[in-house]
Amino acid sequence: MTTAEKDTSYKTDALIASDIDAYLDTHQHKTLLRFITCGSVDDGKSTLIGRLLYDSKMIFEDQLAALEADSKTSGTQGAEIDFALLVDGLAAEREQGITIDVAYRYFATEKRKFIVADTPGHEQYTRNMVTGASTADLAVILIDARKGVLTQTRRHSYLANLIGIRHIVLAVNKMDLVGYDRATFDKIVAEYTEFATSIGIDTFTAIPISGFKGDNITALSPKMPWFTGPALLPHLETVELDQTADQARPFRMAVQWVNRPNLDFRGFSGTISSGSIRPGDAVRVLPSGKTSTISRIVTLDGDLDQAVAGQSVTLCFADEIDCSRGQVITAADAPAEVADQFEATLVWMDEDRLLPGRPYWMKIGTQTVSVAVQEPKYQIDINTLEHLATKTLDLNAIGVANITTDRDIPFAAYAEDQDLGGFILIDKMTNRTVAAGMIHFSLRRAQNVHWQATDLGREHHAAMKHQTPAVVWMTGLSGSGKSTIANLVEKKLARMNRHTFLLDGDNVRHGLNKDLGFTDADRVENIRRVGEVAKLMTDAGLIVLTAFISPFRAEREMVRGMMQPGEFIEVLIDTPLADAEKRDVKGLYKKARSGQLKNFTGIDSPYEAPESPEIRIDTTAMTADEAAQMIVDYLIP
Known part of the structure; x- marks a missing residue:
């Protein structure tokens, strides 16, 4: 190779490296949308996700070849690809043609990165759906155009709203099987609107699609000229996230780890759940109530002048005060509430029913405390939203009950702060997760009843x-x-x-x-x-x-x-x-x-x-x- 050729080669390599760096930098700074697909059995959730992966070119050639072979085995007609096989990874799922476990998949477009959870449709796997929804920003509720709004549609919509998902997409799927009929779509949207309004869902985006055929997935389909948009993927790329709202709330950070590598450094590590913090800001540690100011905000890339919601940081205090894992660092002038008795909604996720009074472990934020659940005030009928009298909760039941922890804990209403208001219950004997819960408010008696100290112990x-x-x-x-x-x-x-x-x-x-x-x-x-x-x-x-x-x-x-x-x-x-x-x-x-x-x-x-x-x-x-x-x-x- 001549000197000129070598120079050209080096320049080409440098340009390629520069392009790669630019691409990686652009990709790194894309926003991330976490969303779930949910609905009733066989509404086409897995097929839709497979189509999104395929259309966003997130399938390797060997995966595509295996997919085509599996599609023939599964009985797909002609040259069509069974996109559901990309997501239904368990053998039991493929045999039954249903989703059992929560399948997480990653894909990206030029505008945004995505993590999607394919959640089960069967009622017996409602607990899996709750798990997938717990970290989602958006929910795609699928409805089979031939079946309309079903019980599971209502159940998953109620749970999505309950868990605090603010963005709902109503995807009316399999429009190809009803001849792309607008009247069918409008009827389903009207029925869903009535139900959504009754449970507090004020707005949602309705899109008629065919996950199997690809209609209205990445672009508007000519087969439904009566629908003016947006298509599903463009909507997912442009929906506004709620990070700004998180940053506008008062500062909160649950301590995950006390960082003490040597005697000269002591910091408190965690992920900021809301608000922002700067060196010099006054903070309060809960539940003790002790105060200090921030001296440093430490990260692997160096100290920061400011940190905001979503960032993982280590905070250093100007004073030596007690602070440990599970405690919460808050703004001194806007602390979280502290209590030991609450009203909460419970989604029961265990085959063994709730035993009121039995102690369970409660994991909330980064701390674990013992908790007792009182007899439920009522259970919610998903179809009618009626409050039903009950003495316990069975698998997949949703109810409201008072709970009592064995100590004071910092908290917030789940509607205001999911990190300090959401929790899970764990059976002390089996270590099974038995319920997910959302705190409404503390009970008045928790604020009014105090321990009276006596002189003789x-x-x-x-x-x-x-x-x-x-x-x-x-x-x-x-x-x-x-x-x-x-x-x-x-x-x-x-x-x-x-x-x-x-x-x-x-x-x-x-x-x-x-x-x-x-x-x-x-x-x-x-x-x-x-x-x-x-x-x-x-x-x-x-x-x-x-x-x-x-x-x-x-x-x-x-x-x-x-x-x-x-x-x-x-x-x-x-x-x-x-x-x-x-x-x-x-x-x-x-x-x-x-x-x-x-x-x-x-x-x-x-x-x-x-x-x-x-x-x-x-x-x-x-x-x-x-x-x-x-x-x-x-x-x-």
Whole structure:
């Protein structure tokens, strides 16, 4: 190669590199739109996304070849491509021709980048739809032109609006199968408008399309000259995002991580959810309420003079104040509210129904707290929007209930701030996500009721009695011998001049819990009340003995969580069901076997034995007196 050729080659390479850099720079600064497609089964959601990927040239040649081959296998006629196969990745989805999981896909045009979530249409997968919608800016609600507005159309529209998606596109799909008839389109739009208005959707964009044929997807179709636009993709490219609104709200940032690489640096890292911040601005840390000013805004690319909503930064304070993960940094003059009781909407996402009173983990922002859900105020009928009376929530049900956290947390109404107002509930035993929730407001009593400090605390009461408070929680089947053993333990402790109190399952139902039955929900509330009473008694310095079936691990762990570390002693009175049934002094098992007594533990209601109790009493190997002495020896070594 001559010198001139080399020079030309170098210049060409430099130009190519320059073009690539320019392209990457342009691509990097494009806005990003996150949207979901949802609707009823077989409305064409996956086909539409496949068409968008195809038309935006986001399919590689080998993918296209595989797609054409798969289309022939799936039975697509002629040379047509089955675009749904680009998105339906699970074998089960392809076999059934439906979407089960949430499929996320990325594509880009010259004007904007997109992340699209293809959400399931089946009612049983509503929880997957909620997951996909939780981060979306826009929802494309698909309707099959042949079927019109269906229950799932209403359900997904209601959820999209509930979750706070501000931009709705009504895509009336499969217009090719109704002869591109304008009257059909207008009828569907009119019906949807009536429903949308009733749930608070003021505006939406209606577009007649054919995802399979490509009509009105990237450009207006000559087959529907009566529709003047916009086509779907141009609308997605130009819809205005709400980032400006986020920046206009007061400053909020939940702390994800305390950044302390050395003794000379301490910062608090997180993503700004709203507002803006500059060095010198006064801030308040919640829930403690301590204040400081910002000394630095640190990023990997250097310090900033200003940071705004959506940016991930590390904030440094001018003062050494306590701040940790889960706390929220806010503008000092416009702090978020702090409370521990709220009204919220719940979307139940678990096959096991809600048990009011049972403690769940609540993940809100970057913190996790324990929460109890009260009996729902009502459940919402998606078709009629009627408020229905209910005592619980089943899978996919939407209801409104009061919730109580175990501590004060900073929050905002979900309609104002999704980061501080949205949460999920997690089952403490299984770690399954059971619900998604949106806070409406704090309850007035959360603001009006305050803890009254007293001069004499639990340490003083315990010292007066010369003993260490404890809760001996005896659990086991009916007839296992709990009450007998508990009574013997109390008598032995009395002879040792110990101050005790015995809470027996039958006795508390004569007074404190006389209003409760034996459903799972009532059993949960029964144990919650007893736990609160036991806690007060340990504050008084007593050794509390209990004898309750308490069949659920979650509630026993709830009571353990109320006590001081080491104060809760779980005792499993381990008696085989057959032996307990033989004793049956009260005749309860006989009634349960005959169907006269419902929800009886061990027969038609489950018993969850402790996995790691402090004490296990094998009643087949020792007498009641020996069992009682074993417990006393544990308490008083």
